[in-house]
Amino acid sequence: RTREVEPDRYVDSVCPYCGVGCQTRVAVKDDRIVQVDGRDGPANENRLCVKGRFGYDYVMSPERLTKPLVRRDDAPKRGDIRVDPLNPWDVFREATWEEAMERAAGGLGSIRDTHGGGALSGFGSAKGSNEEAYLFQKLVRAGFGTNNVDHCTRLCHASSVAALMEGVGSGAVSAPFGAVDDADCVIIIGARPNQNHPVAATYFKQAAKRGTKLIVIDPRGQEMNRFAEYALQFKPGTDVALLNAMLNVIVEEKLYDQQYVQAHVDGFEALAAKVRDFPPEAMEAVCGIDAQTIREVARLYAKSERSIIFWGMGISQHVHGTDNSRCLIALALITGHIGRPGTGLHPLRGQNNVQGASDAGLIPMYFADYKSVENPDVRGMYEDAWGRQLDPQRGLTVVEIMDAVMEGEIRGMYVMGENPAMSDPDQTHAREALAKLDCLVVQDIFLTETAWHADVVLPASAHAEKLGTYTNTNREVQIGRPAIPLPGEARQDLGIIIDLANRLGLDWRYDGPAEVYEEMRALMPSLDNISWSRVEREGAVTYPAKAEDMPGEAIIFTDGFPTKDGRGKLVPADLVPPDELPDAEYPFVLTTGRLLEHWHTGAMTRRAKALDAIEPEAQAMLHPRDLTRLGLAAGDAVTVMTRRGEISMIARADRDVPEGMVFTPFCWVEAPANVLTNPKLDPYGKIPEFKVCAARVERADA
Numbered sequence: 001r002t003r004e005v006e007p008d009r010y011v012d013s014v015c016p017y018c019g020v021g022c023q024t025r026v027a028v029k030d031d032r033i034v035q036v037d038g039r040d041g042p043a044n045e046n047r048l049c050v051k052g053r054f055g056y057d058y059v060m061s062p063e064r065l066t067k068p069l070v071r072r073d074d075a076p077k078r079g080d081i082r083v084d085p086l087n088p089w090d091v092f093r094e095a096t097w098e099e100a101m102e103r104a105a106g107g108l109g110s111i112r113d114t115h116g117g118g119a120l121s122g123f124g125s126a127k128g129s130n131e132e133a134y135l136f137q138k139l140v141r142a143g144f145g146t147n148n149v150d151h152c153t154r155l156c157h158a159s160s161v162a163a164l165m166e167g168v169g170s171g172a173v174s175a176p177f178g179a180v181d182d183a184d185c186v187i188i189i190g191a192r193p194n195q196n197h198p199v200a201a202t203y204f205k206q207a208a209k210r211g212t213k214l215i216v217i218d219p220r221g222q223e224m225n226r227f228a229e230y231a232l233q234f235k236p237g238t239d240v241a242l243l244n245a246m247l248n249v250i251v252e253e254k255l256y257d258q259q260y261v262q263a264h265v266d267g268f269e270a271l272a273a274k275v276r277d278f279p280p281e282a283m284e285a286v287c288g289i290d291a292q293t294i295r296e297v298a299r300l301y302a303k304s305e306r307s308i309i310f311w312g313m314g315i316s317q318h319v320h321g322t323d324n325s326r327c328l329i330a331l332a333l334i335t336g337h338i339g340r341p342g343t344g345l346h347p348l349r350g351q352n353n354v355q356g357a358s359d360a361g362l363i364p365m366y367f368a369d370y371k372s373v374e375n376p377d378v379r380g381m382y383e384d385a386w387g388r389q390l391d392p393q394r395g396l397t398v399v400e401i402m403d404a405v406m407e408g409e410i411r412g413m414y415v416m417g418e419n420p421a422m423s424d425p426d427q428t429h430a431r432e433a434l435a436k437l438d439c440l441v442v443q444d445i446f447l448t449e450t451a452w453h454a455d456v457v458l459p460a461s462a463h464a465e466k467l468g469t470y471t472n473t474n475r476e477v478q479i480g481r482p483a484i485p486l487p488g489e490a491r492q493d494l495g496i497i498i499d500l501a502n503r504l505g506l507d508w509r510y511d512g513p514a515e516v517y518e519e520m521r522a523l524m525p526s527l528d529n530i531s532w533s534r535v536e537r538e539g540a541v542t543y544p545a546k547a548e549d550m551p552g553e554a555i556i557f558t559d560g561f562p563t564k565d566g567r568g569k570l571v572p573a574d575l576v577p578p579d580e581l582p583d584a585e586y587p588f589v590l591t592t593g594r595l596l597e598h599w600h601t602g603a604m605t606r607r608a609k610a611l612d613a614i615e616p617e618a619q620a621m622l623h624p625r626d627l628t629r630l631g632l633a634a635g636d637a638v639t640v641m642t643r644r645g646e647i648s649m650i651a652r653a654d655r656d657v658p659e660g661m662v663f664t665p666f667c668w669v670e671a672p673a674n675v676l677t678n679p680k681l682d683p684y685g686k687i688p689e690f691k692v693c694a695a696r697v698e699r700a701d702a
C-alpha cells in the first residue's frame with residue numbers, strides 16, 4: 001500500500017493460496033484491501049511469501065463477476081467459441097438470480113429425473129472452506145443422487161492419499177512441517193518448497209543452517225539444493241528404482257528397526273524380497289544416481305536418530321504415483337522414523353484447503369473422514385443423518401468424469417471454484433467434454449476458461465469476502481474471515497449451494513457456516529473437541545484433539561496406526577515406467593508445475609498486478625545447452641509439441657532443468673500447458689501423469 005493510506009480496519013484471516021496456511025492481517029480502507037501482513041500463526045510465525053503478501057488484489061479486479069450470466073439462445077455452440085473474458089456478451093447475457101437459479105436447477109434436475117443421478121457430476125474446490133466442501137458433496141450425494149463428486153486433490157495428492165490409507169490408515173500428515181526443528185535428517189523429494197510452499201521452505205533452510213542434514217531429491221535442480229547435504233537429480237520417472245535401491249541398502253545392511261517392525265508393521269518379508277532385486281549398483285544406470293551416493297543417503301536417513309520425509313507432486317503425479325508413495329511409507333515404517341518428534345511422513349498439501357476438502361468428503365469414494373460410500377453401515381448413518389437414500393457405488397474421479405461425458409454417460413455438471421478447462425490433462429479432450437454437456441453450471445468469481453463453456457454462470461464469493469474454516473497441510477483448522485463486501489450481486493458460495501439444493505427438492509435451512517460446521521463435525525470423529533467456537537477463540541486447532549481444553553496432537557501414530565489391527569502395512573512396489581517416454585519423434589521429457597508467483601491455473605494470480613508484473617509471459621524452461629543444440633537463444637519463441645497438441649511461448653534458459661527436459665507451468669491461458677499433458681492415470685489414485693510425457697521443441701514460426 002502507499003504509505004499515506006491509513007487503513008480504517010484490520011481483519012485477521014488466513015492466506016488463500018497454498019497449504020501452508022499462513023495467518024494474515026488484512027488492512028482495509030473504504031472496503032478495499034490495501035495491505036496484507038503475516039500474523040503469528042502456528043504455521044508462519046509472522047512470515048508470508050510473495051503470493052500471500054502481494055497477491056491480494058485479484059479480489060478487487062474489474063473482471064470479477066457481479067451478476068449471474070446465462071448463455072444466450074443465439075450463442076455459438078459451446079465447443080466453437082473462445083470467449084474474451086472482458087467481453088463475453090456475444091455468448092452470455094445478464095440474468096436475475098431467479099432466472100439463473102431456475103435454469104441451473106431446471107437443467108440439472110431434468111437430467112437427474114430423466115437419466116438418473118449417475119448422469120450428473122460435481123467438481124468442488126480446495127479453495128473453498130470446509131463448510132462449502134461439506135455442503136457441496138452433500139448436495140451432489142443427497143440432491144443429485146450420485147457419488148460423482150471430486151475436486152483438484154485428484155490432480156495433486158490422490159496417489160499419496162491412496163498409499164497412506166493403505167499403509168497407515170490415514171491420508172493426512174503424521175507430523176507438521178515444523179517438525180524439522182527436531183529432525184536430524186530431512187528428505188525433500190519431488191517437491192520445490194521455495195516455489196510452492198515458500199514459508200515452509202524457510203523452516204527447512206533454518207533447520208539446515210542449524211545442522212540438520214537435508215537430502216533433496218528431484219529431477220530438476222532448485223534453490224533448496226544450496227542448503228542440502230545431498231542433492232540428487234535423478235532421471236524423471238525412475239523414483240521407484242531409486243527408492244527401492246535405498247530400501248535395499250537399509251534391508252541388506254540391517255539398518256532397519258527390527259523392534260519397531262515387529263511391534264507395528266506387517267509385510268516386511270515381502271518388501272525385503274522385492275527390494276533384493278534393486279541393488280544400488282544395478283539401479284544407478286536406471287535412475288542416474290551412482291550407487292555410492294544411494295548407499296550414503298540410505299544410511300544417513302536410516303541411521304539418523306530422527307528422520308522425516310516431505311514430498312510433493314513430483315512423487316504423486318505419475319502412473320506409478322501410488323508406488324512412489326508406498327516406497328516412502330516403507331522407508332519410514334521399517335526404520336521406525338514415524339510417531340516421534342522430528343520423524344514422520346508429510347505430503348506437502350498444495351491448496352489452502354485441499355486437506356479439509358478431502359476430509360469433508362469432497363471425493364467420490366469416501367464420505368467425510370474417509371469412510372467408504374460402499375460400506376452399508378456408514379451409508380446407513382448418512383442416510384439417517386441426511387434423510388435421503390444414497391448411491392451405494394463409489395463415484396467417478398475428475399478425469400473419469402470427463403471420459404464419461406464423452407461416452408454420453410454423464411450429461412450435467414456443477415462446478416464450484418474449479419477450472420478443469422485449464423487444469424485437466426489433455427485439455428482439448430477436457431474442453432470437448434465440457435462442450436458436450438447438456439447442462440454446465442459454473443459458480444466462480446471470474447469468467448474462467450471453464451465458465452466459457454457454461455449454460456449458467458453464478459457470481460460467487462472470494463476468500464476475502466467470506467467466513468469459514470480451512471485446514472492446512474499440518475492438520476490445523478483455522479478461520480478465514482470476511483474483510484470486504486461482495487461485489488455487485490455476487491453471493492456467498494454457501495448460500496448458492498443451499499439455494500440450488502432447495503430448488504432440487506431438499507429442504508435445507510442453515511443459519512450460516514457455524515451451523516454447517518457443527519453438522520459436519522457431528523459426522524467427523526476427527527473433529528471431536530474442535531467446536532466452531534473453539535476454532536474462533538483459539539484461531540487454529542490441530543486435529544485430532546483429545547479434549548476441548550487440550551491442544552490437538554501435532555504428531556500422530558505415536559503408538560501404532562488407525563488401521564483395523566493397529567499395524568502399518570508395507571506394500572512392495574514394482575518398477576513401472578512412465579506411460580510415455582522420449583523417442584526420436586518426441587525427444588524431450590515435458591514436465592509441468594507451478595511458479596513461485598503464479599498459482600495453479602492463474603485465475604487469481606494472473607489478476608494480481610504485482611505477481612503478473614513479475615511473471616507476465618508464458619515460458620518454456622530449457623537447459624542452455626539444449627537451447628544451443630536447437631539453435632535457439634533465451635527469449636526466442638518456441639513451440640512445444642506432444643502427441644496431444646502444441647503451444648508456443650518464450651524460451652527461458654534455466655540450468656535447474658536437466659538436459660533433455662522442458663518445463664512449463666500450467667498457469668498461462670495464452671499457452672495452456674495441459675494441451676500437451678498425458679491423461680494416463682495411476683490405477684490406484686486415478687491421478688494423471690503430469691510429470692512425464694514425450695515432447696518436441698522447435699523454433700516457433702512467429
Ligand code: SF4
Pocket residue numbers: 015016017018019020021022044047048049050051052053196197198199200
Ligand atoms: Fe500463502 Fe503459502 Fe505463501 Fe504462506 S507460504 S503466504 S500460505 S502462499
